[in-house]
Amino acid sequence: MFALVDVNNMYVSCERVFRPALVGRPVVVLSNNDGNCIARSNEAKDLGITMAQPWFQVRHLEREAGLIALSANFELYGDMSSRMMSLVGRYAPRQEVYSIDESFLDFDGVRGRLADIGRDMRATVLRWTGLPTSVGFGPTKTLAKLANHIAKMADRKPGTYAPDLAQVCHLGEMTAAQRDTLFAATEVGSVWGIGRRMTARLNDGGIRTVSDLLRADLAMLRRQFSVVLEKTVLELKGTPCLGIDDEPPAQQQIMCSRSFGAPATDLESLTDLVSQFTARVAEKLRHQHATAGAVHVFIGTSPFRQNDRQHSPGVTQPMRRPTDDTRALIGAAVSALRGMYRPGFNYVKAGVMLVDLQPKGQQQGELDLFSSANEAEPIARSRDPSPLMATVDALNRKFGRGAIGIGSLAHQVGGGAHAGKRERRSPRYTTRLGEIPVATA
Numbered sequence: 165m166f167a168l169v170d171v172n173n174m175y176v177s178c179e180r181v182f183r184p185a186l187v188g189r190p191v192v193v194l195s196n197n198d199g200n201c202i203a204r205s206n207e208a209k210d211l212g213i214t215m216a217q218p219w220f221q222v223r224h225l226e227r228e229a230g231l232i233a234l235s236a237n238f239e240l241y242g243d244m245s246s247r248m249m250s251l252v253g254r255y256a257p258r259q260e261v262y263s264i265d266e267s268f269l270d271f272d273g274v275r276g277r278l279a280d281i282g283r284d285m286r287a288t289v290l291r292w293t294g295l296p297t298s299v300g301f302g303p304t305k306t307l308a309k310l311a312n313h314i315a316k317m318a319d320r321k322p323g324t325y326a327p328d329l330a331q332v333c334h335l336g337e338m339t340a341a342q343r344d345t346l347f348a349a350t351e352v353g354s355v356w357g358i359g360r361r362m363t364a365r366l367n368d369g370g371i372r373t374v375s376d377l378l379r380a381d382l383a384m385l386r387r388q389f390s391v392v393l394e395k396t397v398l399e400l401k402g403t404p405c406l407g408i409d410d411e412p413p414a415q416q417q418i419m420c421s422r423s424f425g426a427p428a429t430d431l432e433s434l435t436d437l438v439s440q441f442t443a444r445v446a447e448k449l450r451h452q453h454a455t456a457g458a459v460h461v462f463i464g465t466s467p468f469r470q471n472d473r474q475h476s477p478g479v480t481q482p483m484r485r486p487t488d489d490t491r492a493l494i495g496a497a498v499s500a501l502r503g504m505y506r507p508g509f510n511y512v513k514a515g516v517m518l519v520d521l522q523p524k525g526q527q528q529g530e531l532d533l534f535s536s537a538n539e540a541e542p543i544a545r546s547r548d549p550s551p552l553m554a555t556v557d558a559l560n561r562k563f564g565r566g567a568i569g570i571g572s573l574a575h576q577v578g579g580g581a582h583a584g585k586r587e588r589r590s591p592r593y594t595t596r597l598g599e600i601p602v603a604t605a
């Protein structure tokens with residue numbers, strides 16, 4: 165059985181942990197240079213603010229509706245993310261960190277009532293980090309993701325689903341009839357990997373709900389849409405097609421992570437791995453004609469090696485300006501790694517995730533990296549990668565991945581890794597001594 169654990173409105177929730185006065189108020193978090201809204205509290209969503217909406221379009225709501233806008237504080241979000249991830253990772257033998265605020269857990273072989281375990285996990289994350297999460301269980305990753313969506317909506321909009329599904333929803337323990345009722349009330353666009361354009365095409369063909377999709381002819385879906393959609397339907401029917409660490413059906417975020425069999429203890433081997441992963445995600449980034457405003461790097465020990473001391477940090481390193489250049493991204497990633505690495509630990513996993521994506525050559529219109537909308541939007545192809553990076557990509561396509569790479573990785577340290585100007589940024593409460601919150605009696 166799989167679970168998907170996801171933080172509700174991650175960036176806003178991180179801000180609220182340290183500024184409880186923001187609870188219950190409409191809050192948005194703005195992208196690089198305060199351009200667009202990249203996170204919205206439920207109250208901000210209720211004001212009609214859409215994902216990635218430019219700030220100037222909604223600015224009037226500051227006066228009219230008490231809207232509060234904050235500059236993105238990726239250093240804070242990255243640190244809160246790694247705290248949340250390491251807590252959640254203790255609950256199941258295998259964890260796949262899927263985005264900055266989501267991870268899949270594989271509960272195979274775990275005893276006990278999973279819904280109860282899910283509620284305990286949710287309460288523990290809330291108590292220890294202050295972050296509210298939603299937990300969905302299902303026999304496949306696609307069902308776990310859908311269960312998570314139902315748990316979130318039942319909590320946020322009472323009336324959409326039964327109240328006992330709020331916060332934690334376990335599709336695996338329901339009867340077929342109970343599931344059917346839920347699926348008939350769930351739009352097909354809520355399914356993992358079904359984006360806006362495919363939803364429109366499915367709707368045109370009379371497929372509006374998840375039930376409609378499950379009744380459709382598989383061969384027709386494969387013919388008219390794709391093998392990927394066919395797999396999605398099989399997963400919805402309970403046949404696993406995706407294991408832990410398998411690529412998601414739609415490439416909506418750019419991340420590369422791996423668990424390694426033999427632990428890595430020295431900085432050099434971790435630097436190699438992190439550099440490789442960064443080269444990999446940078447290539448994906450250029451393929452999508454996008455740039456990244458920050459790089460998130462994490463490493464971790466295994467909670468299941470009982471005699472090992474535990475250390476599972478993550479650091480988000482902002483770029484001076486958004487880039488798609490492998491060299492600058494590796495510089496930032498390695499600098500993040502050096503800052504958090506401690507000798508004497510058996511690290512068994514590492515990952516690199518690109519954050520704050522935006523279409524290349526555009527000041528505004530960031531991609532919505534972490535929403536659950538699963539949208540692979542067309543991206544403006546206004547500027548191509550530099551000739552050097554284009555050549556690197558072409559050679560790797562022709563001769564195989566890793567045919568050509570960036571040498572002397574360690575010399576890249578510090579290249580371009582500085583935060584841009586962010587006027588409304590909150591303090592980096594958890595990572596800078598000088599910005600730690602002060603409690604007064």
Ligand SMILES: [Mg+2]
Binds near residue numbers: 172174
């Ligand atoms: Mg989330």
